Every structure is written in C-alpha cells, then in structure tokens.
Amino acid sequence: MDIPPFRYMAWAKAHSSRGRFPLHASGIPAESLESLGLDGAAVRLSRPNPPPPDPEVAAAVAARYGVPVECVMPACGTHHANYMLARVLAGPGTTVLCEEPNYEALPGVFRAVGARVLPFRRRREEAWRLPIPVIRRGVEAGAKVVVTTDLHNPSGARLLPDDLAALDGIGRDLGAWILVDEVYRDFLPPPFGTSFHPGGPFLATSSVTKVYGLGGLRIGWALAAPEIVDRMRDLNDYLVVNLPAPSASVALAAWERLPGIAARNRAHGLSNLRIVREWVRGRGDVLWSEPEAGISGFLEVPALRGKDDVAWVEGLFEETGVGVVPGTMFFEPGSLRVSWGMDEGRLREGLALLGGALDRLRG
Ligand SMILES: Cc1ncc(COP(=O)(O)O)c(C=O)c1O
DSSP states (O other), rough: OOOOOHHHHHHHHTTOOOOETTTOOOOOOOTTTTTTTTTGGGGHHHHOOSSSSSSSHHHHHHHHHHHOOEEEEESSSSHHHHHHHHHHHOHHHHHEEEESOOOHHHHHHHHHTEEEEEEEEGGGGGGTTTHHHHHHHHHHHHOOEEEEEEEEOOTTTOOHHHHHHHHHHHHHHHHHHHEEEEETGGGGGGSSSSOOTTSEEEEEEEESSSTTTOOGGGOOOEEOOHHHHHHHHHHHHTTTSSSOOHHHHHHHHHHHGGHHHHHHHHHHHHHHHHHHHHHHHHHOOOOOOOOOOEEEEEEEEEEGGTTTTTHHHHHHHHHHHOOOOEEGGGGGEEEEEOOOOHHHHHHHHHHHHHHHHHHHHHH
16 A cells, blocks of 8 residues: 655755745744743653553543543554554545645654545635535435545645534534544634534544643544544554554643633734735735734735745745745645744844835746
C-alpha cells in the first residue's frame, strides 16, 4: 500500500526555524515548565497504566467536554488520533470525502490506509462554507466518511451551525461518519465545545498543540462512539501503547491552566487580527474572507496566479526574513496562508515587508 509523502510536513520542518518574521507558524509560541508555573517534579517518568489506557487523561478530556469517558481515546496529538480513526473507519474499498483546500495530513492518513479520497471544494467567495449539496451527493454515491476542520486550516473559517446541522442530517440519513479535526477550535469563545455528541455521526479530534503552545508534549485525543474507541485501543496496542509518561504528567499538571492559556491566546489572536485586517484593507492586491477567530487566514493573491508560489515564498524568506505558507501546500496555488500568533511588533514589521514584496511582484 502506498504511503503518500506528506509534502507540507517536509516543507514545514525545513522552514520551522527559518525567518525572523514567522508568519508561517500556525501555532502559539511554545510554553515552558516555568511559564506554566511548574517545576521538574511535574515530570514523571512512569505512570500506572491499568486498562483502559491513560484513564486520567481520558477523564480530564471527558470532563472538559461533558462526554462519557467511554467516548474518549487519548492519543499522541491530533495526527495520531486522525490516523487511528482512518485505520478503524476506512481501508481499501472505502470512499472518503475530504475538504479542499486542506491540511494535507487529512486526506493523507486515509490514503495511507488504502482508502479512495475525493475532494470537495470550499471557496473564499462563499466564505469557505461547506458545499453541502456536493457532500450529500458524494455520500449518496457511497462515501462512508466526510472529513473537515473547525477552524478550517488554512482559512481559519469556523463551521457554522447550519452546516453542522446539515452534516448531522447527512450522517444520520445515509449512515456516514463525519470527522471534524478541531485542533484550532479552542480559539473560539468558551465554553470548550465540540461537534461530537454521543449517539450521533460526528467524531472529533484535537490536542494541546495549536491553541496552547504545548505541541511538544504530543498529547491529544479523539472523541468517538465507544465501539470505535474500543477498536482504536486495539490498534494502539500495536502503535504507542500508552501516552509517554513525561508528556501525560505535564499535561495533567497544566490541565487546570488550559482555560486561562486559551483565553490569553484567544485575546492575543483577536488583537493581532485587527492589525492584519487593517493591512488587508490597505491593499488592493489581496483578497480574503476574514476569519472570526484564531491566528491564521488565507489570502488570495491574483498576481501570483499562474506563478510558482513555492519558489516565490522561498525568495520572500531569503530577501526579507518573512515566512508565509504557499497555497500549493493546501492545494490552492496562488494563495498564501498568513498567521499572526507572534508578538505585535514582529507582526507589523513582517506585514510591512510582505507588502513590499507584493508591490514588487505586481511590478
Ligand atoms: C488541521 C490540523 N490538524 C492537526 C495538526 C497537528 O496537530 P497535533 O500537533 O495535535 O498532531 C495540524 C498542524 O498543523 C493541523 O493543521
């Protein structure tokens, strides 16, 4: 079975420490033990692990969302949760519908288990709303899983209640699962929410990576029907078995602080969003559908149409020290994903340099 190369991950790793102005970094800068108010005693090298695995993490996740603990599968990050779900739900002969533009791992994990993945397009002109009739037709034609994100990577758009209700209807009427990757969702105002509800067609995945600056812990989870969680556990006994004890112990020690960290980062995101909004309004050469929350948006750049955006971004890094992600990485060439999780000073300077480069692009 082919494992499709994850081109964007290779690009992101190669560029992770490049650029003085990291407008390509989609997360909040990393926390440390000190910034969390913890010391080395929080880090444990072993933990009891009775079955079912990682009961404390599962209980903490269940309490945060108000769902039964049987519906929680702890995982080493959203990626691991998505992969396990793909392996449990799909395989050769399964058709999966996945949004596009997309975070490449989402179609990637389903392709890696042998499923056929068909894209449905989300469009800036439609504020990145889901094309519900297209999804319904795809499921009527036999797709078993629909994959989307909330907030959408790369545009930052949230899933609207009407679209969620329509997906719920499609899943229930036609017997399909709806997988929502919610790794950016906690940028929305509290309380913590999820599209997962016991007994319904939704499955959700998330982690402490993007909103919390704790990606290095690799702690995440899936919310799913108990029978799916059981199969993920069986699968995970061949994979990582239990969460790494140091990571799980630090995540649990920091757990009570997560709402405060999210509130701070949410406010920071909104404050920087105002700066990006002004910058976009001041330019006639980029188009976007402004996100409500979060730290990323997707700019269409008409002057980049038909050009090699990957090469253009490489030149931007070299000449200005500004990083952005070329739209090609999300299967939408001619666009740029811009993120604003950094401090205000560097954001302003980075946008000014990006503006200069766009001026030169237009000639
Ligand atoms: C949509 C989406 N899901 C998952 C991830 C990775 O999350 P984690 O660190 O929890 O595996 C990313 C990272 O960019 C992402 O954009």
